Amino acid sequence: MAGQTQAPNKSAYDVIIVGGAIMGASTAWFLSDNADFDGSVLVVDRDLTLEACSTAHTNSCMRQQFSIGLNVQISQFAADFVKNIRSYMGGDERIPQLSIRSFGYMYLAETDAFADVLRQNQKVQRAHGAGTELLTADEIKARYPFYNVDDIVLGSINTVDEGYWDGGTVNEWWRRQSRERGVEYIENEVVAITRSAAGNRVESITLKSGEVVACGQMVNCAGPRAAALAQMAGIDLPVEPRKRYSWIFKAEQPLDVDLPLTIDPSGVHVRENGGGTYQCGGHSDHDPAVDYDDYAMDFSLWEQHIWPVLATRIPQFEAVKLQSEWAGHYAMNTFDHNAIMGPHTELSNFIFLNGFSGHGLQQSPAMGRGTAEWLTYGTYRTLDMTPFSYARIPANTPLVEKAVI
Incomplete structure (x- = not known):
């Protein structure tokens, strides 16, 4: 307390x-x-x-890239609410005007099976008005040259109302x-x-x-x-608490365009944070329920798993410096x-x-x-x-x- x-x-x-x-x-x-x-x-x-x-x-x-149409609609209302928050909250001039930094989510598939999942999900998303695009490895590389896509079969991205919000x-x-x-x-x-x-x-x-x-x-x-x-x-x-780890790091050579929230096939994810800094997250392979008050960091996870994945997927992240790290909990519906x-x-x-x-x-x-x-x-x-x-x-x-x- x-x-x-x-x-x-x-x-x-x-x-x-x-x-x-x-x-x-x-x-x-x-x-x-x-x-x-x-x-x-x-x-x-x-x-x-x-x-x-x-x-x-x-x-x-926030994102609209879900596999269930109702979840797409739920996020679309969230986007509208955030972008029009003052209007929704009675025109209260104390409330700041907000926006969504729509750098998008980039799902990367390294297998044909997961590529098929992305294709199925896109059909659901497009049917509900989402702007999800499917990109080949070459198309990803042309749009975002910093990725290593040698192992990638397909990517999925939507840059409309997907990204950071306050x-x-x-x-x-x-x-x-x-x-x-x-x-x-x-x-x-x-x-x-x-x-x-x-x-x-x-x-x-x-x-x-x-x-x-x-x-x-x-x-x-x-x-x-x-x-x-x-x-x-x-x-x-x-519903049980599952621990999720986050890190913010600064890149010695920042990317020259906004980094979509990238979901690597390994499960590691990383996104633009601003000012040459980036936020990434992940969890250990062993993912049990934890105590409600357990927020202890696993300091080996960064060195042994997270950073190697980042540096492989985005070679410019080979030279980075950690700025902060923390653990939080998902309320996981098992x-x-x-x-x-x-x-x-x-x-x-x-x-x-x-x-x-x-x-x-x-x-x-x-x-x-x-x-x-x-x-x-x-x-x-x-x-x-x-x-x-x-x-x-x-x-x-x-x-x-x-x-x-």
Whole structure:
């Protein structure tokens, strides 16, 4: 915990959101922005500085190169929201105008099998209006001469609304404006969940500081800790923290064009960061669930795996100097790598917003909007998020997202 626990102002709320990072903040803001919602909202987070959450450790990029059409549409709304944030947030002139630094994502395939996956994904993406292009190795080399493509069969890239965006600013303004509209944020921790006598609803939560708080509806926005929160209600949730490592380095010979967020066949990814610096990421071959508080670096990973891959793919990265490094957590949905969203099948007022498997930041505008619609109307009114419902888990009908980095 960052500081002392804070007690809530009331003993009951219409909606309690557990987790105050970008998913919780988005849901709270969209509720506060909906004229048809007039209820009370409490947001509870263990650390309102968000220093250790997934939101703080993200690449802060968005893409439309997914294998499922709904995920393409979700990112398209995110792009529109970011580019028109002031308009979406009521014309508030305090809010800065934002943009997307669209250097694109470059997927590289070294096998015919993965090239076929890229071709299949492109059909889905183009059908939903994405500008994804497929490039041969020669075409990649002509456009981006710095790549070594000797082993590459095919590449996939989209430079329209794919790249860096300022997720931290969006998150801060969602929190700030929703607070001004009456949403209450407290730094505390949920330690217990009580069901109703019939067992079909969440009746209350118990906070670490001892208060018991009743709720009309509860939203699980606990990120990598989502399964622990669900277990308090007797629910099994296939979401676990997986460690992901990031490095920022400076190149002795910077590239003369922006570097797309490049996904090497090895799984190592690297992107433009600005000023001759670059951000890259990856993980070890052994990728188990980790402790919620485990952010220790694996210092051998850079020397033995990450840097050799970078220097092979982009020879100008042979001479680089590390500037910073950190570890964060994916909230990995081990069932199918897609969001788990909406109400539980039996505990009807326990609402999921979990399991984003590394693409949560870019999905937060659409996911917060959709969850706020469900909380207000009991249905989705813009994008139909029903395919992400929890019901697919007990039914064992996965909706697999193949494009997970």
